[in-house]
Amino acid sequence: MLLIQTIILSEAVEFDIVKNIEITEDVVPGESHEGAVMFSICMYIAENAETLNLVEGERVIVLADTNTDWWFVRKPLTEEKGWVPSNYLRDESSYNRYVQRKLHEKIDKLPIFQKPAPGDQVCAPKFVEKLQPKHARDGATVQFECQVQGNPRPQITWFRQTAIIKPSSDFQIYYDEDNVATLIIREVFPEDAGVYTCVAKNSTGFASSTTELTVEAPLSDHGSDITSGLSRKSLSRESSLADILEGIPPTFSKKPNAICVMEDANVNLECHLVAIPEPDIFWYVNDKPLEGDENISTDILSDTHEYVSKVTFKKIKKSQEGTYSVLARNREGEAKVNITLKVMTKKEEKPQILEPLRDIVICKGENTVLTVQISGNPIPEIKWFKNDKEILDLPTKKEGTVYTCTLKKILEKDTGKYSVTATNSLGEVKCNCNVIVEKTSGSQAPLFIERFQEKTVKEKETLRLTATVTGNPQPTVSWFRNNKPLLASSKKTELFDGENILLEIKNADSEEDAGDYKCVASNSFGTVTHGARITVDVEHATFVKKLPNQIELNEKEVLCLECETSHTICTKWKFNGKELNGMDHRELVQEGRVHKLVIKQPTAFDSGLYECFVKDQSTASKVIVQAVKPEFLKKLEDVEITELQTAVLEVEITSNSADVLWYKNGEFLNTSIPKFKVQKEGHIRKLLIRNISVHDDGEYTCSLGDQECTAEVTVVELPPEITTKLEDKKATVDEKVTFDVELTKGDALVHWYKDDKDIQFDDNTKLIINGKHQTLVIEKAKLSDTGTYTCEVGQQKSTAKLTIESPAITWLTKLPEITITPFNTDATFSVKLSHANIDVKWYKNAELIKPSEKYEIISSGSTKKLIIKKVTLDDQDEYTCTAANIKSKTNLKVEVIDKLPKINLNELNEMYKVKKGESVTFHVTFTSPFTLTAEWFLNGSLVKQSNKIKTSCSKSSVSLTIEKVDDTDVGDYTVCISNEYGKENAIIKLIMIEVPMAPEPPTIIETTDSTITVHWKPPAYDGNSPIINYILEYHDKEEFMVWHKIETTETIYKLTELIKNHEITFKVAAVNEVGVGPPSQSSQYVIVTYPQAKKEPTIEEPLKDTTIGLHKSVALSCIITGIPTPEIKWLKNGKIIKQNDISYENNLAKILITNTTEKNEGTYTCRAINDSGSVETSCKLTIQEAPKIEVDENISSQILRIKDQWKVEVKYKGYPKPKILWTKNGERIDENKCKIYYDDWSSSSTIAVYSLEKEHSGTYSVTAINVAGSSTVDFQLKIIAEKPRIHWYIKEESGTPSKPTGPIMINDITSDSVELEWKPPTDDGGLEITKYIIEKCDTENKKWTKVDEVKDTTVYNVQRLKENAEYMFRISAENSVGISEYLESEPVTVKCKYYKPSKPQGPLEINDMMDTSMTIKWLPPIDDGGLEIIDYTVEKKETTKKAWQKVGITENTTIAIGELIKGASYMIRIFARNRVGLGLPYITEEPILAGKRISFDKNFSEKTLYALMGIFPTTSNLSKLSPPSPPINLKVICITSKSATLQWLPPEWNGGFEITGYVIEKQLLKGKWMKVVTLEPSVLQYCVENLKEKSEYYFKVHAENAVGLSNPTISNLVSLETHSTVPSPPTAPLEIRSLSGNAVDVEWGVPENDGGSPLIGYTIAIKDIKKTMWMEVGRVASDIQKLTVRDLHENHEYLIRIFARNEVGLSEPLESEEPYRVQKPMGIEEDTDIEETIMDKPSMSISTETTTSWMKEAGMDADIHTYASGSLLKRNEYFFRIWYYARQLFK
Secondary structure, three states, rough: EOOOOOOOOOOOOOOOOOEEEEEEOOOOOOOOOOOOOOEEEEEEEOOOEEOOOOOOOOOOEEEEOOOOOEEEEEEEOOOOEEEEEHEEHHHHHHHHHHHHHHHHHHHOOOOOOOOOOOOOOEEEEEEEEEEEEEEEEOOOOEEEEEEEEEHHHHHEEEEOOEEEEEEOOOOEEEEEEOOEEEEEEEOHHHHHHHEEEEEEEOEEEEEEEEEEEEEEOOOOHHHHHOOOOOOOOOOOOOEEOOOOOOOEEEEEEOOOOOOOEOOOOOOEEEEEEEOOOEEEEEEOOOOOEEEEEEOEEEEEEOOOOOEEEEEEEEOOOOOHOOEEEEEEEEHHHHHEEEEEEEEEEEOEEEEEEEOOOOOOOHHHHHHHOEEEEEEEOOOOOOEEEEEEEEOOOOOOOEEOOEEEEOHHHHHHHHEEEEEEEEEEEEEEEEEEEEEEEEEEOOOOOEEEEEOOOOOEOOOOOOOOEEEEEEEEEEEEEEEEOOOOOOOOOOEEEEEEOOEEEEEEEOOOOOOHHHEEEEEEEEEEEOOOOOOOOEEOOOOOOOOOEOOOOOEEOOOOEEEEEEEEEOOOOOOOOEEEEEEOOOOOEEEEEEOOOOEEEOOOOOHHHOOOEEEEEEEEEEEEEEOOOOOOOOEEEEOEEEEEEEEOOEEEEEEEEOOOOOEEEEOOOOOOOOOOOOOOOEEEEEEEEEEEEOOHHHHHHHHHEEOOEEEEEEEEEEOOOOOOEEEEEOOOEEEEEEEEEEEEEEEEOOOEEEEEEEEEEEEEOOOOOOEEEEOEEEEEEEEEOOHHOEEEEEEOOEEEEEEEEEEEEOOOEEEOOOOOEEEEOOOOEEEEEEEOOOOOOOOOEEEOOOOOOOOOOOEEEEEEEEEEEEEOOOHHHOOOOOEEEEEOOEEEEEEEEEEEEOOOOOOOOOOOEEEEEEOOOOOEEEOOOOOOOOOEEEEEEEEEEEOOOOOOEEEOOOOEEEEEOOOOHHHHHHEEEEEEEEEEEEEEEEEEEEEEEOOOOOOOOOEEEEOOOEEEEOOOOOOOOOOOOOOOOEEEEEEEOOOOOOEEEEEEEEEEEEEEOOOOOOEEEEEEEEEOOOEOOOOOOOOOOOOOOOOOOEEEEOOOOOOOOOEEEEOOOOOEEEEEEEEEEEEEEEOOOOEEEOOEEEEEOOOEEEEEOOOHHHHOOOOEEEEEEEEEEEEEEEEEEEEEEEEEEEEHHHHHHEEEEOOOOEEEHHHHHHHHOOOEEEEEEOOOOOOOEEEEEEOOOOEEEEEEOOOOOOHOOOEEEEEEEOOEEEEEEEEEEEEEEEOOOOOEOOOOOOOOOOOOOOEEEEEEOOOOOOOEEEEOOOOOOOOOEEEEEEEEEEEOOOEEEEEEEEEOOOEEOOOOOOOOOOEEEEEEEEEEEEEEOOOOOOOOOOOOOOOOOOEEEEEEEOOOOOOOOEEEEEEEEOOOOOOOOOOEEEEEEEEOOOOOOEEEEEEOOOEEEOOOOOOOOEEEEEEEOOOOOOOEEEEEEEEOOOOOOOOOOOOOHHHHHHHHHOOOOOOOHHOOOOOOOEEEEEEEEEOOOOOOEEEEOOOOOOOOOOOEEEEEEEEEEEOOOEEEEEEEEOOEEEEOOOOOOOOOEEEEEEOOOOEEOOOEEEEEEEEEEOOOOOOOOOOEEEEEEEEEOOEEEEEEEEEOOOOOOEEEEOOOOOOEEOOOOEEEEEEEOOOOOOOEEOOOOOOOOEEEEEEEEEEEOOOOEEOOOOOOEEOOOOOOOHHHHHHHHHHOOOOOOOOOOOOOOOOOOOOOOOOOOOOOOOOOOOOOHHHHOOOOOOHHHHO
């Protein structure tokens, strides 16, 4: 019943409880319960200090029950006392019944999400390992673990009492690939004690395992506020518990282990989880969101409901170590796991505990392992302790950073506190754990060994359910149907013998017996449950209550479709014709005859037709779900954030499914770029701005439909900082020294000092800047370089000391700067010292090298050597040799000749045979110098990873595992491995083996009085596995149903000791490795007796042609019968063979050849002869051996020099003798370039080149071919520079490439990019070019910065350049030895020859205006930017909003706009786009009011409507009204280079209305028609201007009246004039007049001819006759023919030129006939006032260009930035200008 109570206790304590609780059994009134143990049936939160908290299942002792509503109780463990509601308490038996009923109700409601695939063999869940009871102290960590089986894979749910446990920080849940389910309670509290149940459920049933957790004293103070004594607050676990689930909360497969790696390694962090619905997955590092970085990538893979989240680090940095967390969250809950990532460097570090020891509870006599993970450098020393005393005899096993020790056959005395300490020179760490040893007993909780499955029985049949259970003490068994105890009746039988369980129900009835059956087995150590659905099928069923025809409801209202059948029977539901399984948000419920489909929160997507089917009946309902308009619940708030952090903008809306749009400063925000991340979590919508910078400042808008909210984001800029500081250095004289720093900003202003003084950079002291990294380099250190070096950035400094010492000894031979060694060969480093008795040390990247199998260290007097065996790419590094205080360094480069991956075919298993249902793993090994990827294909189709199929790839092998192979998995698998240089394939055949087919019935070939010889043919199909033997069975007719079995390997058998005259029949079965196949049909009965008649020899089974290899064993056999026994003779090629290995037994004639040779080949004949005749059979024996090539592996890859000799010999074998073929790069070899020798006697072939050239580099292949097959071996040969060198060393001057071949070509220039192209170097230094380095320099700041590094291409597009800026580019080539010189380009101005279009033209034409829609039309832009308009983007914005909303993109100049709000005002903007990009928008000047249009109150006639428009056609013409006819006589009367003048006459017919105007359009020959202008009706001539020069156009003219436009009149193709030329020179005389000693006036006349194009202006140039260069001194407009030239030198003679200019170019000049001497005019005195007069003289120009001249003052070197000018006139004003690369402007 439901109880709602209000209780008042006493005067001292007064409080209210109003709570709905379901009561199943009331406490018996009047009965005393004092001293009784009671259990709480639900949680209760105390409301004051007098009451106690209760947790469901918590045990209490009743102290007083005088008040019927409130009892005074004590908690046994904590000794807390207080009042609790009595109706919350039950005694133990009542409580157990309550828990069982509630638990089963919830198990029934658990959803199932995976249906079995067609053909799958399904089985209900079963516990392989059950839960074990746990005892734990308060505060300890407890782990429950069990393992299940089942198909489909069961879903796991954990319960505490009756509450479902969700993953949280308190409860960690894992479910791994081996179906091991784990529950970890991180920190146990007393209220966690109770019953824990793990439920495994799939579509065929469920199983459960239950155990108990006991929490023991002493209590700890964890997690609580301690007051006095043992009083403590109860910890609420409510957030971790749920009443029911509709999906699967995120569940990780297992807890990841800590990872410890070296810096620069590649690292994968990977987590596997299951969740429904799909979870949001977030990664954190040290509790902060993981930010994207250049070396970090994230990925999520999914397969049905399983997810894999990966974070990949490429070359991880020390700064990236920490605790990484992955948080998975969906609507059902969230889960989180931590991964400790430790990054080690060469530097020393104190020990650190990565994974601590864990507490262990173990049974006596078992083994346990203590595991701890500790890092440190040097490697720490490990010691183990028990109860703080060191354990000396405990061996420790180390794997990487994981240390383990094993405690064997543990005893009770081994209980205690175990500790481990790790110590090195920098410090010590320690961690502890408790080991508790429990007594063992024979007791165990129940476990189902066999279970019943889901079953359907017909009505009136007998239902039998059987199961098997174990347990000690013997469990009690109970049966439930639909969660109610199964009552006894005459038709039900329940049996249990302590192990076997049987439930039998006779005359099954659909009403009484269908339902969910559960079998519960319990003893004092636990409970286990198993259940399945039982269906009783009836012959006929109908719907007695049908679904409603139609249901209409709003979103979020509960949808419940309900129907009822005539019998309790299963139904089938469909949605829009697709079957529903109830495994999504649509819940299917059956309650007896009532069937329901429930959707708790429907959306518009759930609208459709729902149908329910039973037998051949159906009922349907149409569901319409109306969408509810979403609204903001919480709007954006302003954010102020510091640079580099992640800004979070968050809103909350009323809808779970609605999406929002984000804008910045009114512009749509592209959230697909990595900087931004949009999150959708229930009702919350977030915008994350990662790694925020000052550029992200602005106003952000969130738009939800027609609503929006806005917030300001303010970014506080951080000052630049030093992240990697300087380190002290020690070096000797002439040694290279580097100081490195790393900054937070690449553009920071950095100062370098030595001993507080600015460092002066030169050839020896350099500063290298690469982005955020700066390196100070001292090429050859001197003693004077000793000092303190400082790097200063803003207020921050980093300081280091440099100490330069004199060398104690000297190098006679140092290491080279570069050492090159071919891949997979030995690298040798050698040095020689001035003293022989000096020890040296070798280092690899600062790590000391010790002698090992990899490294050999040799000391021979003063010569010291290091040998690295078989180098790989991992060995590439810096190697250092130190002796006393000097050191020498070299960089090892591993030269890879054969870069392609190679599969080790000799290790490849090309065929796998497997039985059905078994698992198989293909393993393929390979060699590849580079990282590769692998893909698998089955019969040509890509194989994808899944639960069934898993792949893996390591450095040297790939594998593919297939679980439970079936018919669909059989076929040819192709593995394709590929790296960046190529790929290789291999094919593996998977064959499923099965038992063989039946042989043919045996035939009788001989009988005697006591024997019978039988023969049979092998089965037609051997099951893909060779026949091992046969089982021959025979039956004597005198014996009743007795068959005797005999095993034999032959297909003939002689049966002896038979009874004469008995009748015998035979049958035979074949056996292979799978098993025994079906037997053949029985033979006819045969009588055991000797035949009377003679019989000539007969061949029962002839000889068969055979092919065999050399040195093999082969047997030729046949079966021959005859009476009497024939004589057998063998012949080869017609000659009789006499040898010992010939036999004839049991009618089987056989010859055995034990060691085949070429001589054994031939035709073999077996001849049989007796008195009755003879017979023979023949076969061919062919000897074949596939070719094999033998070659020394050391010569398969070689690097040789020009002029060296190359000689390779290969040996081969095979029969018949193979043919040898040599190729180079897949083509036949020209024997004029290579000598090839063949030696048949020794079966060898040699290729030789006696003087190598570069062209000899390549891949050489030798192939041996015969009829048995072929074999190929490849040789890699690379030819490098001719200069001699030690075999492991290339000098830099001979090995570096020359610079790329110029010039640098500029292929394309846009507004922000330049495409460069160059050619490879003429000399690659003898080595492959590994990359090209591209740099750019803005000529304004003259700083070179790195752009990129590329390989395998000589074309690159440089992006993100500043428009109108001038750049230079340079490119260098790099090989394994070093970098070439740079190839520089000429200066390039970044300016696109094409540009964005201008804005479209208005005004807008608005048509079809409705309440919520309209159509707009506009005109194309005036200027298309030189490119065709691709499309138009149209946006709208309410005048009250800030965010523009995209309407659409159209190629036309019209678009329909919908989703308007009636009465709202809108602004429209339109962008035109060409290939360069979007131009400026056209924005409407006035708002457009949605729905505003002309309306009429009455229906008007057509005539009235025309009258309203001011049109008065005659009545007779109303029916004839139409647009006018086209204009006539269209002519092009004038054509220039940029214009065309059109002329036409009015149309012949005006369509019944006056002509209102003319519309002119134009079209380029290969373009679109564009409107030019609309003209008044009186205009019949128009000049179309601004046309493209030298282009061809069509023009058309429309006439227009009130009805519309006429058809056009179209012109012929018009070619614009192309005959315009430069103008003629300006006309003489050229008048020159001196104004002063340094100024003249120049005047000239206009040209006689403007060249067909209007004049633009004049250009004036002047030249001092003592110099060679003409200088441009001024430009004037076309209407000015005068210029004052100033700043000339007195008494110097000048020549003057005047050029006329039009759009084509400059004319020939008008030039002064003789030099003009500049002199002061006669009569003018030396007075500065004259200069003032000249300066004040008004200009005659109306142009904006100056009419005075500029004179060259001086030429300066590029590194000079100041200049002083003398001889200036006082009180005069001067302008100066500076030209960069001026000589290129005035040639």
